[in-house]
Amino acid sequence: MTVQVLLPGVLADLAGGAKHLDVEPAGDTLADVLDELAARHPMLGRRLRDETGTVRRFVNVYVDGDDIRYAGGLTTTVRDGAQVQVLPSIAGG
Amino acid sequence: MTDLLAIGTRKGLFLARSDDGRRTWTLDGPHLLAQEVAAVCVDTRRAGPRILAGIQYGHWGPTVMWSDDLGATWDETDSGAIRFPADTGAALARVWQLRPDSADRPDVVWAGCEPHSLWRSTDGGCSFSLVRGHWDHPHRPEWEPGGGGGAVHTILPDPASDRVTIAMSGGGVYLSDDGGSSWEPRNRGISAVFMPEPAPEYGQCVHKVAVDAAGPDTMVAQNHFGVFRTEDAGRTWSSIAGGLPADFGFPIATSPITPGTAWVVPLVADMQRVPPGGKLRVHRTRDAGATWTEGGVGLPDAAWTAVMRDAFCVDEGDPTGVYVGTRDGCVYASADEAESFTLVADHLPDVLAVRAVRLP
Numbered sequence: 001m002t003v004q005v006l007l008p009g010v011l012a013d014l015a016g017g018a019k020h021l022d023v024e025p026a027g028d029t030l031a032d033v034l035d036e037l038a039a040r041h042p043m044l045g046r047r048l049r050d051e052t053g054t055v056r057r058f059v060n061v062y063v064d065g066d067d068i069r070y071a072g073g074l075t076t077t078v079r080d081g082a083q084v085q086v087l088p089s090i091a092g093g
Numbered sequence: 094m095t096d097l098l099a100i101g102t103r104k105g106l107f108l109a110r111s112d113d114g115r116r117t118w119t120l121d122g123p124h125l126l127a128q129e130v131a132a133v134c135v136d137t138r139r140a141g142p143r144i145l146a147g148i149q150y151g152h153w154g155p156t157v158m159w160s161d162d163l164g165a166t167w168d169e170t171d172s173g174a175i176r177f178p179a180d181t182g183a184a185l186a187r188v189w190q191l192r193p194d195s196a197d198r199p200d201v202v203w204a205g206c207e208p209h210s211l212w213r214s215t216d217g218g219c220s221f222s223l224v225r226g227h228w229d230h231p232h233r234p235e236w237e238p239g240g241g242g243g244a245v246h247t248i249l250p251d252p253a254s255d256r257v258t259i260a261m262s263g264g265g266v267y268l269s270d271d272g273g274s275s276w277e278p279r280n281r282g283i284s285a286v287f288m289p290e291p292a293p294e295y296g297q298c299v300h301k302v303a304v305d306a307a308g309p310d311t312m313v314a315q316n317h318f319g320v321f322r323t324e325d326a327g328r329t330w331s332s333i334a335g336g337l338p339a340d341f342g343f344p345i346a347t348s349p350i351t352p353g354t355a356w357v358v359p360l361v362a363d364m365q366r367v368p369p370g371g372k373l374r375v376h377r378t379r380d381a382g383a384t385w386t387e388g389g390v391g392l393p394d395a396a397w398t399a400v401m402r403d404a405f406c407v408d409e410g411d412p413t414g415v416y417v418g419t420r421d422g423c424v425y426a427s428a429d430e431a432e433s434f435t436l437v438a439d440h441l442p443d444v445l446a447v448r449a450v451r452l453p
Contacts, residue, residue, distance in 0.1 A: 011153075042171040047153035050184035051176040058152040088152045 001025065003033050003078055006085040007044075014044035023084075030063060031074040033084055048086060058091040094451060096408065097163075098416055098437065099144060100424055101130030101446035106146055108164055109437045115414050115428035118437045124164040127151070132403065134191040135450040136217065138199045142452060145202065145218045147188025155185050157204065159218055175204060175212055175221045181228065183208055189244040190403070191218065195252035205245030209236050209261050211273065226274040227259075227267070232295055236264035239298050239317070246402060247302045251309045258302065258312070258327065265297035266314065266327050279327025284319050300343045301402045305381075307352035313382070315345035315357055315402075322382050333382025338369045344405030348413050348430075353381035356407070356415055356431055358400045366399045373398070375415060375431040391434035392417070392425060401445055408449035418444025 005021040012019045023040075025032035031053070038045025048059050053074065055061060061068045062085040068076045078084065098109040098118070105123035125148055132147030141161055149155045157174035158167045177183040190205035204212040204221050210228055212221035227245075236243055239262035247260035255272040258279070265280040278295035285297045298317035305311035310326040313333070319340050321330040334340035339359040348354035356377050360366045368374060373396035374389040396419065404418035415427040417434065422441035425434040426449075 042173075043169070046156075046173050046176075047150070050154060051173070051179075052182060052184045054184065056152065056154055091152060 001028065001078075001080040003080075003082050003084055005033065005037060006083060008087055010088070011044060011047060011086065014047065015041050025078070028077055028079070029074065030061065030068055030072075030076045030078055030084065033078055034074070058089045060087045060089045061085070062087070094453065096410070096414065097135060097142070097450050097452055098424070098426065099133045099135055099446075099448045099450075100418060100438065100441065100444060101133040101146065101403075102418075102422070102442040102444050103129050104442035106130045106133060106144075106164065107438060107441060108144075109424065109426075111426075115408075115410070115426060116435070118426060118435070120438050121164065124160070125158065125167065129445070131445045132188045132191045132204075133446045134193060134202075134448050136193040136202065137450050137452065138193060138196050139217065142450065143217060145191045147191055147204070147206075149187055155187050157188060157191070157218060157221070170219050174214075174219060175206060177210070178223060181223070183210070187242060187244065189246045190248055192248040192250065194250045197252065198250075201250075203248040203250060203257075205248050205259065205261075207238075207242045207244035209233060209243045209245055209264060211245050211248065211259060213273065224273040226269065226271075227276055230267075230276055232264070232278065235296060236261060237296065239263045247299075249302060249304050249309075249312075253309070256309060256326075258304075258309075260299045260302045260314070262298050262300070263296065265295045265299050266302060267295075268327055279323075280330070281328060282323075282330035282332075283314065283316055283321050286318050301345045303345050303347040303355065305347050305352055305355070306350055311352070313345055313347060313355045315342050317341070317363060320345065320357060320382070333378070336378075336383075336385035337376055338387075341366075342400075343402035344400055346405055346407045346415070349407065349409055350411055350413065351379070354379050354413075354430075355382070356405075357385075358405060358417065360399055367397050368399075371395050371397050373400075373417075373419065375417065375427075375434075377431050388427075388431040389434060390432065391427075391436070393423075396421070396423075398423075401443075403446040404444045406447050406449055409451055414449055416447045416449050418447045420444065 107122035129149040194201035202218040211224040320334040408414035424437040
């Protein structure tokens with residue numbers, strides 16, 4: 001199974017400059033996708049989730065356009081060919 | 094001789110340098126732009142100075158970064174310098190303190206973090222291990238976070254022994270004589286006006302502690318109301334706030350060379366965190382707190398701001414240099430032990446931490 005991950009430009013450097021990444025997760029949940037992403041790019045992985053595995057408060061993740069906070073969170077099912085988009089939330093300073 | 098002043102702010106790090114004996118300063122930065130730098134230190138035990146910064150990316154979480162070329166480039170450990178072990182169920186919220194150990198332990202660096210935790214690095218600050226003796230302390234569930242969060246914010250390793258003294262917001266002073274394996278509270282005499290028991294064994298909101306030049310048993314503390322001094326390693330503390338215009342404040346610093354000399358920056362009260370009358374002043378004692386003298390020619394008379402606990406420091410010069418950073422983005426330096434100050438920088442983001450070192 002292959003999933004496409006879309007990153008904001010500010011994180012692309014942590015993935016070798018790529019804003020689009022093809023990821024082959026070990027399972028079919030968002031957690032599996034993020035685990036695989038973190039295995040390949042550890043620094044990117046911890047920008048998205050803390051050491052408990054929780055998605056950081058001001059990081060929004062969408063699976064095929066749906067905000068995972070209103071879906072199944074990290075257990076959200078991800079299909080073959082799905083698009084996982086990471087966006088910084090409305091915050092800053 | 095160059096004096097280097099590292100300035101951590103809400104939105105990045107600035108470096109000020111003086112090559113004329115701390116009379117004039119040039120400012121470099123911002124480094125780490127848009128990242129909160131709540132903790133900074135300059136480790137001068139290495140062949141070249143290493144700047145360590147406890148940063149918070151905002152969206153992307155906290156970590157420790159370092160620079161070995163005075164800010165030109167920055168590095169961080171891929172997996173993160175500070176990560177709570179899985180069994181703790183905790184996540185790093187903020188790095189509050191970075192403290193190099195002694196010259197005899199050149200690769201040891203300590204970190205104090207939120208949630209209340211103490212960390213030790215043996216590789217110069219690239220990676221840290223949780224000090225389990227502190228984390229597993231039976232008092233920990235009762236350490237309450239202060240308004241800024243619950244954290245280890247002060248770390249005082251004794252260069253001549255395995256003693257480490259720490260202070261925590263909402264926990265108080267704790268001391269270990271075995272390098273961190275076991276800890277006991279050392280708060281007797283320090284008040285806790287926000288608790289029903291006025292003199293609890295622990296739970297005080299001690300804002301900052303500094304070791305006196307007399308030796309490791311002698312320390313001073315700026316408390317959440319009250320300024321205190323101990324001469325028996327914290328077994329008993331006595332008030333030394335009598336000569337101050339207010340006993341609230343955050344920072345306290347001691348002279349590295351002259352016993353009995355300390356500085357504080359009074360604020361009116363916890364619910365009025367501004368200097369008395371809006372006049373930003375540094376108060377100094379030269380007699381172990383028996384009397385205090387207001388200093389600060391050059392500090393502003395209408396400064397409705399505050400100085401954070403780590404936005405105040407001294408250097409190792411003689412006379413001692415004193416440095417003040419304010420929440421309205423000003424930094425002042427004194428080369429005469431706080432008699433007078435010059436403006437180093439203004440219009441910075443709010444200043445969270447300053448640290449001064451002398452480089453050859």
